[in-house]
Amino acid sequence: MTRFLPLAYLALAFAFIYLPVAALVLFSFQDGRLPVPPFEGPSLQWYADVLGDDDIVEALVNSLLVALGSSAIAVMLGFLAAYGLARHSLPGSVFLRGLLIAPITVSYLIVGLGLLIVLQRTGIGLSLWTAAIGHVVINLPLAFAIIYASMGAQQQNAERAARDLGAGEVEVVLLVTAPMLMPALLAAFFLSVTLSWDEFIIAFLLTRFDITLPVEIWSMLRSGLSPRLNAIGSFVFLVSVTAVILIELTVFGRRRR
């Protein structure tokens, strides 16, 4: 009994977490017009339907571009900020650090609204670029926190050795600091990708004609439930899972060695 209870609890917890996703994926293979029980099929018709829809494919590509681009920028800026704050004693560095991390506490809605107001005042039109800027704003604090936390004495000593051997500042960062921090950089990057990939509010507020996948899904939802949505949802889930697996392989895989 004492061995059974924890196992039951574990099963229940995982069922609670994964049942909705499992249902979503299952009914994406539905051979019928409604994604509700009983399950008929399996059939790949909805996947064919989704991949044949130019709007959806375009939104999917847009989403990938925004996710990869904004994450790359967020990680680069986060790394530079972390390097600067960890390696140089600046006046008010505690305050600066706080200021960099604080946006985590601001809701996406507020960030989106704020950017929308600023963009409209400055006359910059809404596009994928503005959505990417929004995603940099929300992912930069996270990237900074992850990278800053993994900067330790080990890198600092190696940097000192590199300088001793004649390396300039750029060479130190490119050949020693960044490669040594690669696990943290990759973790920050893939986490940013998953967050940007399925982010809705900011993308909704800051895009106009070219939209990302979550915004496309939202507009499709208004016309009611369909196994098409399940198929798209499964796709979104697949990409996120891939990113998580990459984090697992690149970060935790290395640590185990």
Next chain:
Amino acid sequence: MTASVTIDAVNHWFGTFQALREIALEIEAGEYITLLGPSGCGKTTLLSVLGGFVDPSKGRVLIGGTDMTHVPPAKRPTTTVFQDYALFPHMSLRDNVAFGLRMAGIGRAERRRRADLQLDLVGLVGEAHKRPHELSGGQRQRVALARALAVEPDVLLLDEPLGALDLKLRRSMQDELKEIQRKVGTTFVHVTHDQEEAMAIADRIVVMNAGRIEDAGPPERVYSAPATLFAAGFMGEMTRLPATARDGIVETPFGLLEAAPPSAGDLVVCVRPEAIRIGADGFSLGEARVTDTAFFGTHNRVHLVADAVPDLTIVAYLAPAERVAEGDIVPLAADPASIRVFPAR
């Protein structure tokens, strides 16, 4: 390549703490120097001043006759073997060793050739493709040495390079370090707190304490005739007899010692344990009772209490053939040639 080093009246403060006080030292080209002292004595700070990692508050550093006081580490003809080795974990040993050559703009093939030459010097050319984490502590130490030597520095700085190794490995690395230094002819400045290591390896030992140089000279001289009481105590075990200066002669509880007192007032007479023997030949310490003995292979380390000074413990290294046991009463004498007298303050 090799160069002389001149340290000219260097002072350094960390905030209000003075880490270096009026350090002046001439190091000849090709010399093997150890900076010896307890932790916090300023030896590592002095090494950092030589390497360019610390800009001294006052004074000058000349390397090969050129003023290098404010030149950054990258532009100095010095390299450092760091205490924790600071190898690049993401590079192979060959790339680690070739890093300095790469920074100097040397082509890939030539870099590789010279890195392999250095790895060969430390006996690791067969492992050139490995990463640092695959190596033992002693091997990492060798790679750090090869990396620092690959750029052919004029002066090699070593910051407690053997501190993380076990005793046996440390002793064998000492011999190897000295041999490599003879081979390359570079000036070596080696920081350590282990006086045996310093004596085994150095051409000249610089004993430091509280930011000052206490003594500098060849190991034999610093051991047998140290300049200060601190240097005497740091270089090895000894018995300190309280004494006073009286009419140009040293008065001890064991009688008068025929030596010129270095100052008036209270003095300390230092006797090394190997200078004490059983018998009456030399400066007599009278009868003493053995309180403890320990066998050290080459000698017995014996604690004794003399009748004349019951609250003083005398330490002597006696030949194992002497066969003394706890409780024995023996006559003790010290070799007068190895007795040193210092002012008590």
